[in-house]
Amino acid sequence: MTATIGIDGNSADYPVRQGSVGPEVIDIRKLYGNTGRFTFDPGFTSTAACESKITYIDGDQGILLHRGYPIEQLAEKSSFLEVAYLLLNGELPNAKEHDEFKYLITRHTMVHEQLATFYRGFRRDAHPMAIMCGVVGALSAFYHDSTDIHDPMQREIACHRLIAKMPTIAAMAYKYSVGQPFLYPDNSLSYTGNFLRMTFGVPAEPYVINPVVEDALDKIFILHADHEQNASTSTVRLAGSSGANPFACIAAGIACLWGPAHGGANEAALEMLRQIGRPERIPEFIARAKNKDDPFRLMGFGHRVYKNYDPRAKVLGEAATKVLDTLGISDPVLDTARELERIALSDDYFIEKKLYPNVDFYSGIILSAIGFPTSMFTALFALARTTGWIAQWTEMMGDSEQKIGRPRQLYTGHPRRDYVPLAQRG
Numbered sequence: 001m002t003a004t005i006g007i008d009g010n011s012a013d014y015p016v017r018q019g020s021v022g023p024e025v026i027d028i029r030k031l032y033g034n035t036g037r038f039t040f041d042p043g044f045t046s047t048a049a050c051e052s053k054i055t056y057i058d059g060d061q062g063i064l065l066h067r068g069y070p071i072e073q074l075a076e077k078s079s080f081l082e083v084a085y086l087l088l089n090g091e092l093p094n095a096k097e098h099d100e101f102k103y104l105i106t107r108h109t110m111v112h113e114q115l116a117t118f119y120r121g122f123r124r125d126a127h128p129m130a131i132m133c134g135v136v137g138a139l140s141a142f143y144h145d146s147t148d149i150h151d152p153m154q155r156e157i158a159c160h161r162l163i164a165k166m167p168t169i170a171a172m173a174y175k176y177s178v179g180q181p182f183l184y185p186d187n188s189l190s191y192t193g194n195f196l197r198m199t200f201g202v203p204a205e206p207y208v209i210n211p212v213v214e215d216a217l218d219k220i221f222i223l224h225a226d227h228e229q230n231a232s233t234s235t236v237r238l239a240g241s242s243g244a245n246p247f248a249c250i251a252a253g254i255a256c257l258w259g260p261a262h263g264g265a266n267e268a269a270l271e272m273l274r275q276i277g278r279p280e281r282i283p284e285f286i287a288r289a290k291n292k293d294d295p296f297r298l299m300g301f302g303h304r305v306y307k308n309y310d311p312r313a314k315v316l317g318e319a320a321t322k323v324l325d326t327l328g329i330s331d332p333v334l335d336t337a338r339e340l341e342r343i344a345l346s347d348d349y350f351i352e353k354k355l356y357p358n359v360d361f362y363s364g365i366i367l368s369a370i371g372f373p374t375s376m377f378t379a380l381f382a383l384a385r386t387t388g389w390i391a392q393w394t395e396m397m398g399d400s401e402q403k404i405g406r407p408r409q410l411y412t413g414h415p416r417r418d419y420v421p422l423a424q425r426g
């Protein structure tokens, strides 16, 4: 099938490609050659930047699939490490593959001893995301044997190192901020249990892992693992398209994720809920969110793709109640969140604009109950999303059609003009 695009009395046909599910795409790669014109799509609202087999989202139906498996089933039945294998390799592992992958990742969890000195250069009150940007970007200075992007073996080692070391790096960022010593990984623990111990354990006594917390955090990691071509994943792909090494690409993704419109929303959402404080103040904030003259937005609400309930938010909303009840924590912020959701979802503005809670609306309530400061929330998002980023980077590196990403523009600046010497300027 083709799409005909005509302008100035000339027209040409452009191939229409159908994926396995989801919208078709019009391949417009020859448009500029045929018409001398670009498409214009700031924010890429109607643009597919690549072909991918990893994650599929149906925003109208609120569907999220990883390699075809529904996120609800993975969150309920799988583990983060198994989902990482699935995202990277395309299939769920059998028992042998699972054990080999777990062995590999477990034995890459330590970081170069010299890397620990990096932290000393930061102020103790540095935001953990500032530390993550710096330390992850520096990994390429330590692991020269996995930066040759043309060697499949080195690419695979870099993927395993990044998945394995992100918990260690994130835990070290937290420890540094609270002035406690770093803990080395413990290979006898699960991926998430090891992270909990490195974060909340101390050398002075054994750390007892609460299975409810370990399960809840592992579920949170699964729900944050990948999400198609979101801003930070697109950043990783764009950085990778220039041939940058995988550590530099992931550092670029971390930087993009930090923004409050993206991964920084989990920190902003909890701060907003705490600012609202009591359910009686909700109408005031709803009014602000609807006011075009007020830059305030309901953090944790709305989504570029989901025009229905974010399936991840549904799972997290249920998990929040379970975790707080099990831990015996009564957090009024959860009541405020529930009431805010109820009011917003019955408000014409939110209904008309199809604004629903997204992944960031409830996650912070659970993370806070587990004991993480809000400043660590986005670092945890980055820890989990590294798996999706590196799976997408690997897919891009294997894509024969991939070229360096180089968008064009609509230029509205000055046409050509000659230099005016200083003495002649007004």
Ligand code: SDX
Pocket (backbone or CB within 6 Å): 226, 227, 229, 230, 231, 260, 261, 262, 263, 265, 289, 290, 296, 297, 298, 299, 300, 301, 302, 303, 304, 305, 353, 355, 358, 359, 360
């Ligand atoms: C993530 O892309 C991904 O997949 C991201 C993510 C992932 O897993 O990688 O899902 C993770 O980033 C989730 C989103 C976290 N961000 C927030 O919760 C911040 C609050 N949300 C908004 O900033 C906004 O909803 C975005 C950024 C998420 C989406 O913005 P879009 O797609 O560019 O939509 P838009 O800004 O054009 O909004 C459409 C309309 C606008 O009104 P009009 O100009 O049409 O009159 O809806 C309004 C917006 O003003 N709107 C909101 C709103 N979100 C959108 N109004 C009030 N509160 C909000 N939260």
